Every structure is written in structure tokens, then in C-alpha cells.
Amino acid sequence: METNQISVYFHWPFCESKCPYCDFNSYVRNKINHKEWLNAYLNNIDFWKEKLDNSIIRSIYFGGGTPSLMNPHYLSLILEKIYKNFSLSKDIEISLEANPSSVEKKKFKDFSLAGINRISIGVQSFNDIDLKYLGRKHSANDALAAVEIANSEFVNVNFDLIYGRQFQKLIDWEKELNFALSLGSQHLSLYQLTIENGTAFKNLFNAGKLRGLPNQKLSKEFFVFTNKLCKKNSFNQYEISNFAKEDFQCFHNLNYWKCGNFISIGPGAHGRYVFNCSRFSYENINNPENWLNKSIKKKIPIQQNKKLSKLEQFEELIMMGLRINEGINLNYINEKLDMNLNSEKLKYLKDYKFISLKNNKLKLLLKGKLVLNKIVQELLV
Numbered sequence: 001m002e003t004n005q006i007s008v009y010f011h012w013p014f015c016e017s018k019c020p021y022c023d024f025n026s027y028v029r030n031k032i033n034h035k036e037w038l039n040a041y042l043n044n045i046d047f048w049k050e051k052l053d054n055s056i057i058r059s060i061y062f063g064g065g066t067p068s069l070m071n072p073h074y075l076s077l078i079l080e081k082i083y084k085n086f087s088l089s090k091d092i093e094i095s096l097e098a099n100p101s102s103v104e105k106k107k108f109k110d111f112s113l114a115g116i117n118r119i120s121i122g123v124q125s126f127n128d129i130d131l132k133y134l135g136r137k138h139s140a141n142d143a144l145a146a147v148e149i150a151n152s153e154f155v156n157v158n159f160d161l162i163y164g165r166q167f168q169k170l171i172d173w174e175k176e177l178n179f180a181l182s183l184g185s186q187h188l189s190l191y192q193l194t195i196e197n198g199t200a201f202k203n204l205f206n207a208g209k210l211r212g213l214p215n216q217k218l219s220k221e222f223f224v225f226t227n228k229l230c231k232k233n234s235f236n237q238y239e240i241s242n243f244a245k246e247d248f249q250c251f252h253n254l255n256y257w258k259c260g261n262f263i264s265i266g267p268g269a270h271g272r273y274v275f276n277c278s279r280f281s282y283e284n285i286n287n288p289e290n291w292l293n294k295s296i297k298k299k300i301p302i303q304q305n306k307k308l309s310k311l312e313q314f315e316e317l318i319m320m321g322l323r324i325n326e327g328i329n330l331n332y333i334n335e336k337l338d339m340n341l342n343s344e345k346l347k348y349l350k351d352y353k354f355i356s357l358k359n360n361k362l363k364l365l366l367k368g369k370l371v372l373n374k375i376v377q378e379l380l381v
Contacts, residue, residue, distance in 0.1 A: 004054075004055055004056070004261055004274065005055070005056050005057075005058040005089065005255075005260070005261075006052065006055040006056070006057055006058065006260070006261045006262060006263060006273070007057070007058060007059040007060070007061065007251075007252050007255045007256075007260065007261070007262040007263070008048075008057055008059070008060045008061070008082070008262065008263050008264075008265070009060075009061045009063060009252075009262060009263070009264040009265065009266070009269055009271075010041060010060070010061070010062045010063070010067070010078065010264075010265050010266055011025070011063060011064060011065065011264065011265065011266025011267060011268065011269040011284075012037075012062060012063070012064040012065040012066065012067035012069070012070055012266065013025055013026055013027050013064060013065045013266065013267045013268070013288045014026065014027055014028070014029055014032055014064070014065050014066065014069060014288070015027070015028060015064065015065055015066045015069075015099075016028070016066065016069070016099070016101060016102070016137055017135065017137055018135075018200075019134060019135045019136065020134070020135045020199060020200035020201045020204075021134060021135075021162070021193065021194075021195070021196065021199055021200075021201045022196075022199060023196035023197065023198050023199050024064070024065070025065075025267055025268030025269075025286055026064060026065045026066075027065075027288055029288075034070070034071050034074055035074075036292060036296055037070075037074075037292065038071075038074040038077060038078070039295075039296055040291070040292050040295035040296050041078050041265060041266075041295075042077070042078065042081055043295050043296065043298050044265040044295055044301070045078070045081050045082060045085065045265070046298075047298075047300060048263050048265070049085050049086070051273070051275070052086060052263065055086070055087070055261070056086075056087045056088065056089050057082065057086050057087065057088050057089065057092060058089040058091075058092060058093070058251060058255070059089075059092060059093040059094070059095070059251045059252035059255065060079070060082065060092065060093070060094045060095070060252075061094075061095045061252045062075065062095065062096045062097065062116075063095075063097050064097055065097075066097065066098070066099045066102055066122075067096055067097050067098075068096060068097065068098035068099060068102045068103065068107070068111070069102050072107060072110035072111050072113075072114050073110070073114075075096075075111065075114050075116075076113070076114035076115065079094070079114060079115045083115075093117065093118055093156075093250070093251045093252055094115055094116050094117050094118065095116070095117075095118040095119070095120055095250070095252055096111055096116045096118070096119055096120070097120045097121075097122065098119060098120070098121050098122070098146070098150075099121070099122045099137070099138065100121060100122070100123060100138035100142040100143045100145070100146035101136075101137040101138040101142060103121070103142075103145070103146040103149055103150070104149075105149050105152075105153075108149055108150060108153045108154075109153055112153050112154060116154070117154065117155075117156060118154065118156040118157075118158070118250070119150045119153075119154045119156070119157050119158070120157075120158040120159065120160070120187075120189070121143075121146050121147060121150055121157070121158070121159040121160070122159070122160050123143040123146070123147065123159040123160055123161055123180075124136055124143075124160060124161060124162045125140070125143075125161065125162060125165065125176070126140045126143055126144065126161075126176055126179060126180065127140060127172075127176065128140045130165050130166070130168065131143075133165065133166050134162065134165070135200075143159075144183075146159075147159055147183050147185060148183075150185070151183070151184050151185060155186075156186055156187070156248060157185040157186055157187065158185065158186070158187035158188065158189055158250065159180070159185060159188065159189070160188075160189040160190075160191065161176070161177070161180060161188065161189070161190050161191070162191050162192075162193050163176075163177075163190060163191070163192055163193070163222055163226065164192040164193045164213070164214050164218075164219055164222050165193055166193075166210070166211065166212035166213060167211075167212035168212075168214070170218070170221055170222065170225060173222060173225070173226075174225065174229070177190075177226065177229055177230075178229070181229070181230070181233045181235065186244060186245045186248035187235075187242070187243070187244045187245070187248050187249075187250065188230065188235060188242075188243045188244075189241055189242050189243075190226055190230070190241055190242075190243060191241050192219060192222060192223060192241075193213070195210070195213075220370055223369070223370060224366070224370075227366070230243040234246070236325075237325060238254075238324060238325050238326070239253070239254075239257060239323050239324045239325070240323045240369060240372060254324065256320065257320045257321065257323050257324045258320070258321065258324070258326075259272070259313070259316055259317050259320055259321070260272075261273050261274055264284065265284070266284060266291070267284055267285060267286055267287065267288040267290075267291040267292075267301075268283070268284055268285075268286040268291075269283075269284045270282070270283050270284075271283075271284075272308075278307050278308075279307070279308045279313055280305060280306065280307055280308065281304075281305075281306055281308050281312075282302050282304060282305040282306070283302065283303055283304040283305075284301055284302055284303065285301045285302070285303045286303070310337045310338060310339060311339070313337055314333060314337050314339040315380055317332075317333065317337075318341075318376055318379055318380060319376050319380075321362075322362075322364055322368075322372060322375065322376060323372070325363065326363075327356075327361045327362050327363030327364070328361070328362045328363075329360065329361060330360045330361070330362055331360050341362075341379055342379070345378060345379060346362070349368070349375065349378075352367075353365055353367050353368075354367050354368035354371070354375060355368050355375070
């Protein structure tokens with residue numbers, strides 16, 4: 001593998017319950033053999049070590065699922081193995097996702113001692129009624145306590161909120177977002193509720209039983225207001241749904257959106273890497289038990305590994321790159337991928353203020369962000 005900065009993702013596939021809006025590869029299990037899962041992760045690190053000899057790890061991310069359900073000691077052993085076998089960036093970012101229902105002060109302290117330096121909490125709402133609509137186990141008080149504990153243990157704290165919820169009014173979101181901005185965290189991930197395929201919400205929606213969703217006009221008002229209020233409070237939007245104070249952008253996720261290299265370990269996790277000047281995409285086995293069984297036998301738990309064509313890389317770069325405020329370098333598309341965007345389409349989008357084009361950098365303006373998916377679709381046709 002070529003010398004490069006790289007990110008590493010560990011997927012913990014288990015949750016206490018499955019949220020009705022969630023389409024992630026997550027499962028509920030009554031019993032989990034944590035020792036077996038530790039050994040599986042360690043075996044996968046051994047496999048990737050042979051391919052990552054010249055790479056520098058810039059970020060590590062434990063996602064899920066609910067990885068805060070992991071044993072902190074076992075997580076520390078995973079990190080220790082990485083420390084012993086890989087080159088690390090001096091400013092490495094190590095993130096852990098947590099749910100308020102699994103937060104305890106001692107456990108957060110243990111995660112911090114293990115090496116976690118960034119925490120991301122799935123708050124989703126500070127409203128008890130809405131938390132019930134969203135199928136969450138925790139209360140608003142639990143959420144507030146979790147953020148306060150995180151702020152006392154970590155200097156880099158993010159929490160997620162979902163807006164555009166059932167029956168939510170703009171004035172209610174204004175109060176909630178103002179409250180969230182006052183809590184002293186450095187990063188907010190603010191997602192507008194979307195109805196994803198394969199979820200309980202999708203089934204309810206198809207049956208006409210998911211009531212109170214905002215119409216298109218209100219959805220746009222939510223988005224514009226969210227951007228404006230965050231900016232007023234020095235939380236700058238750097239990606240469609242992510243806002244951070246200066247110097248607190250999430251490097252790991254930025255690496256995804258910039259189509260960087262990342263190794264992913266765990267059921268259903270996807271990765272991208274470069275080998276012999278070619279870019280590859282791979283996917284781990286989805287089923288957690290099947291992934292575990294292969295891994296503990298030191299077999300490669302990958303179900304798909306393919307070389308990406310220049311067209312596939314181009315499409316991925318457009319889909320991901322337009323999400324970030326930094327935009328897309330058109331020179332790179334032309335020189336490295338030998339691809340070009342349609343000049344007439346770009347002119348139309350620029351004339352109608354959907355995009356900006358300056359120094360051959362393509363960026364979405366606010367008007368364009370409101371119709372991101374349509375613009376991506378238009379540019380790729």
C-alpha cells in the first residue's frame with residue numbers, strides 16, 4: 001500500500017434496541033461474548049498490518065451500533081495493538097460513539113484513559129415526547145447528564161440531534177437548538193429526519209401511519225434557520241449536517257467526504273484503500289455472527305473487494321465532495337481521473353446561484369444545499 005494518511009473504523013454492531021429511523025447495520029442480542037469480539041478485532045488488525053506498513057493512521061473511530069456498550073478495557077487492548085503495530089499521526093483523533101442510556105461517569109473516565117479523545121453522543125432530542133416518537137430508550141434528563149459528563153471528561157465533544165421531527169414546530173426547534181448551543185460542546189451533528197428504506201419508519205410511512213412530518217416548505221425553513229443560528233453562535237457548517245467551533249471539525253468524517261483512504265473492521269463496514277496505484281473498495285460480511293466466526297478463525301471476513309474505475313471514483317467524489325463546504329477541486333477531476341463535468345450544466349447552476357465556481361473549485365451555495373441530491377443527480381447524468 002502506498003504511503004499515505006489513513007483512517008481506521010471499528011464497527012460494533014450491537015444496540016440495546018433498534019431505533020425505527022435507523023438503517024445502519026445494527027442488531028439487538030441478549031448475550032454478547034465480548035472476549036470473542038475482542039479477538040476478532042485483534043485478528044483483523046493483524047490482517048491489515050501487512051497492507052498498511054507505510055501508512056500513518058490519522059484517525060480511529062469506534063461506531064455502530066452502540067460502541068459505548070463495549071468493555072473499556074477491551075477497547076484499550078485494541079488501541080494498544082494499533083499503537084504497537086502502526087505509525088500514528090502526532091495529532092491522531094480517536095472517537096467513540098455513545099448513547100445517553102449507556103453513559104456512566106466512571107465508564108467515560110475509563111474510555112478516556114484507554115485513549116479516546118473525542119466522544120459523540122446520540123442525543124437526538126431534548127424533548128421526552130419526541131424521544132418516544134424516535135424510539136429512544138433515554139430521557140431528556142439522561143441526555144443532558146450525558147453531555148455534561150462528556151464535557152467534564154473530554155475536550156472534544158459532539159452530540160447528534162434530529163430535527164424536522166413529527167409535529168415539530170420551528171419555534172420549538174429554535175428553543176431546543178439554542179439550548180444545545182449553550183451546553184459548551186465543540187461540535188454538533190444536526191440531521192433532518194429522513195425516512196430510509198428498510199426501517200420501521202419506512203413501513204409506517206408506506207402504510208400512511210407516520211403522521212406529522214414537515215412539508216417541503218417547512219423542511220427548507222428548518223434547514224435555513226439551523227444554519228443561521230449555528231453561524232451566529234460560532235458553529236460553522238463544514239458539511240451539510242455538521243457544525244463545529246474553530247479547529248474542532250471531525251477529521252475522520254472529513255476523510256470520508258474527501259474520498260480519502262480508510263480501513264474498516266466490523267460487520268457490514270465499507271473501506272477504501274490504494275494498492276499499486278489503484279483504488280479499491282471493499283465490504284465486510286454483514287451478519288455479525290458470520291463475521292465473528294470467520295474472524296476468530298483468522299479468515300478474511302470480506303464479502304466484496306473490487307478495483308474502482310475512474311468513472312466510479314468520479315461519481316463518488318461528486319456525491320461526497322459536494323457535501324462539504326470546502327467543495328471539489330475540478331483540476332483533480334480533470335488531471336487525475338481524466339473526467340470533466342458538463343460546462344453548460346455548471347454555467348446554469350452558477351447563473352441561478354446553486355453553486356459557486358472560483359479558482360476551479362466547485363462549491364454548493366445555500367440554495368444548492370437545499371437540493372443537494374438533485375444537483376448530484378444532474379451532474380452525474
